[in-house]
Amino acid sequence: xxxxxxxxxxxxAPHDExxxxxxxxxxxxxxxxxxxxxxxxxxxxxxxxxSAVCFSLCSVTxxxxxxxxxTKVKQFEGSTSFVRRTQWMLEQLRQVNGIDPxxxxxxxxxxxxxxxxxxxxxxxxxxxxxxxxxxxxCQRYLTDKKPEFINCQSKIMGGxxxxxxxxxxxxxxxQKASQALNERGERLGRAEEKTEELKNSAQQFAETAxxxxxxxxx
Numbered sequence: 122x123x124x125x126x127x128x129x130x131x132x133x134a135p136h137d138e139x140x141x142x143x144x145x146x147x148x149x150x151x152x153x154x155x156x157x158x159x160x161x162x163x164x165x166x167x168x169x170x171x172s173a174v175c176f177s178l179c180s181v182t183x184x185x186x187x188x189x190x191x192t193k194v195k196q197f198e199g200s201t202s203f204v205r206r207t208q209w210m211l212e213q214l215r216q217v218n219g220i221d222p223x224x225x226x227x228x229x230x231x232x233x234x235x236x237x238x239x240x241x242x243x244x245x246x247x248x249x250x251x252x253x254x255x256x257x258x259c260q261r262y263l264t265d266k267k268p269e270f271i272n273c274q275s276k277i278m279g280g281x282x283x284x285x286x287x288x289x290x291x292x293x294x295x296q297k298a299s300q301a302l303n304e305r306g307e308r309l310g311r312a313e314e315k316t317e318e319l320k321n322s323a324q325q326f327a328e329t330a331x332x333x334x335x336x337x338x339x
C-alpha cells in the first residue's frame with residue numbers, strides 16, 4: 122500500500138471522509154521556530170490532503186459535500202503511521218498560487234484566512250494533478266468566496282484537466298447510448314409500420330379472394 126492510500130485509510134476513512142487528492146510537499150522557506158522551543162520529533166514527511174464528507178465525484182449527481190477540507194498530514198521518521206495536523210475548511214482558502222504559468226514547476230503557495238504556506242511538491246506532475254482536483258472541487262462545490270487561482274498553467278484551469286476529461290467521457294458515453302436507443306426506437310417504429318402495412322395488405326387480399334370465391338360459387 123502506498124503512502125496516499127495509507128493516509129486515506131488511516132486518517133480519513135475512520136471519520137467517514139473521502140480523500141480526493143494529496144500531494145507530498147516540503148517547505149520552500151524554513152519555518153521560524155521560537156527560541157525556547159525544544160523537544161522536536163525529528164525528520165518527517167508532509168502531505169497536503171483534500172478530503173470531503175458525503176462527497177461524490179460522479180458527474181451525473183447533484184450530491185454535495187457536507188464538509189470539504191484541506192488537511193496537513195505528517196509521517197515522522199521511524200514511524201509507519203500518519204498524524205493529522207492543521208486542518209482548514211475549503212471555504213477558508215483564499216488564494217492558490219502556481220508560481221509560474223509558463224512551465225511545469227513544483228513550487229506553489231496556499232493562502233488561507235489565517236495562514237500562509239510556501240511549498241515545493243515532490244514532483245511538478247504531482248502538484249499539477251492536485252491542483253486540477255482542487256480547482257474542480259472549488260468550482261463545483263463552493264458557491265461563495267471561491268479562492269483565486271493565479272500563475273497557474275491553463276491545463277490546470279480547463280480543458281486538459283483529468284476530471285474534465287473523465288466528465289467528457291461520461292457525457293459522450295451517455296449521448297452515444299441515448300442516440301443508439303433513439304435509432305433503435307426509430308427502427309422498431311419503421312418495423313411496426315411495415316408490419317401494419319403487410320397486415321393490411323394481407324387482410325385486403327383475403328377479402329378480395331373471399332369476394333372472388335363468392336362470385337365463382339354463384
